[in-house]
Amino acid sequence: MSDAHAFIALDSAACTSCLVCARECPDWCIHIEQHSETLAGDGRPRTVKLLDSFVIDWSSCMFCGICIEVCPYDALSWAPKPVVAESTRAGLAYGISELADPKMDDEG
Amino acid sequence: MTAIDMTGLRGAGRTYAVTGRPGLHVSVANLGLACCAVEFGSAVTRGLLEPADPTLEPEMTVLVVSGTLTHRLTPALVEAWDAVVGPRVVLALGACATSGGPYWDSYAVVEGIDSVVPVASYVPGCPPRPEALVAAIVSLADAS
Ligand code: SF4
Ligand code: SF4
Ligand code: SF4
Numbered sequence: 001m002s003d004a005h006a007f008i009a010l011d012s013a014a015c016t017s018c019l020v021c022a023r024e025c026p027d028w029c030i031h032i033e034q035h036s037e038t039l040a041g042d043g044r045p046r047t048v049k050l051l052d053s054f055v056i057d058w059s060s061c062m063f064c065g066i067c068i069e070v071c072p073y074d075a076l077s078w079a080p081k082p083v084v085a086e087s088t089r090a091g092l093a094y095g096i097s098e099l100a101d102p103k104m105d106d107e108g
Numbered sequence: 109m110t111a112i113d114m115t116g117l118r119g120a121g122r123t124y125a126v127t128g129r130p131g132l133h134v135s136v137a138n139l140g141l142a143c144c145a146v147e148f149g150s151a152v153t154r155g156l157l158e159p160a161d162p163t164l165e166p167e168m169t170v171l172v173v174s175g176t177l178t179h180r181l182t183p184a185l186v187e188a189w190d191a192v193v194g195p196r197v198v199l200a201l202g203a204c205a206t207s208g209g210p211y212w213d214s215y216a217v218v219e220g221i222d223s224v225v226p227v228a229s230y231v232p233g234c235p236p237r238p239e240a241l242v243a244a245i246v247s248l249a250d251a252s
Contacts, residue, residue, distance in 0.1 A: 026210060027203075027210050051123070057228065058209075058232040059203065059206045059207040059220075059232065060203050060208065060209055060210070060212055060235035061203065061205040061232065061234070062203060062209070063212055063233065063234060064234075070185070082240075083232050083233075084231075084240075084243070085199075085229045085230060085231040085232070085240065085243070085244035085247070086229070086230050087205065087229060087230070088230070089206060089220065089222065089226060089227075089228075089230055090205070092230060092232055098195070
C-alpha cells in the first residue's frame with residue numbers, strides 16, 4: 001500500500017492549453033500560462049496555443065481526479081508516484097517537469 | 109469574552125509515539141479541527157502511533173494540526189502551540205491546514221495555519237493517508 005496519495009501526471013505534449021482542467025478544478029489549484037502563435041501554411045494561417053507553464057499546487061489539491069476526467073485530450077492521468085510532504089508550501093507546487101509521468105520517461 | 113470551550117482542543121493533553129521506533133524520541137500531539145483528524149485517529153487505531161510513555165522525556169514534540177482552521181479557532185491553535193514545552197515543531201496535516209484546502213476562499217477560513225504558527229512539514233492530501241502522516245513525523249525526527 002502506498003504511503004501517500006497517488007500523483008497526477010501531465011503529458012505536456014498532449015496538452016493543448018485549453019484550460020478546461022483549470023476551470024473545472026474545484027480548488028483552483030491548477031495554474032496554466034500559455035501564449036498563441038500563428039502558423040503560416042498553404043491554407044489560411046492557423047493560431048495555436050502553446051503551453052508556457054503548468055502547475056498543480058498540491059497544497060490545496062483534493063486528489064479528486066476531476067481534472068483527469070474532464071481533460072479532452074487525456075493529458076492528465078493518475079500515476080503511482082507519491083506526492084510527499086514538503087518543508088515549504090512552495091515545494092508543493094509542481095511544474096511541467098515535476099509532473100511528467102515517470103512511466104513515460106522509461107518508455108522514452 | 110469567548111464562548112468557545114477549548115478544553116477538548118488542547119494539543120498537549122494526550123501524546124503519542126511512533127510504533128516500533130523507540131529510538132525516535134518524539135512525542136506527537138494532535139489538534140484535531142476537521143475531517144483530517146479522523147486520519148490521525150486511524151493512525152492510532154491501526155497501531156502506527158501508540159500512546160507515549162509518560163516517563164520518557166521527548167527530544168521534540170510534533171504538534172499535528174489536522175483540519176480546517178477558522179479565524180474563530182485561531183486562539184485555540186495559539187494556545188495549543190504555547191502549551192507545548194521544549195523543542196517543538198508543527199506539522200500541517202492535509203490541504204486545509206496547509207492552505208485552507210477546499211475552503212481557502214471562505215471568509216471564515218484561515219488560508220493555511222502558517223500565518224499563525226511556523227510549520228515544519230506540510231503533508232498533502234484531502235485527507236492524507238495515516239502512513240503519510242507517520243512518514244512525515246519520522247522524517248521530521250530524523251532531520252532534527
Ligand atoms: S485532483 Fe481535483 S483538486 Fe486536484 S488538481 Fe485535479 S481537479 Fe483540482
Ligand atoms: S484539460 Fe487537458 S489539455 Fe486542457 S489544459 Fe488541462 S491538461 Fe491541458
Ligand atoms: S484537507 Fe480535506 S479531509 Fe482534511 S480537513 Fe480539509 S476537507 Fe477535511
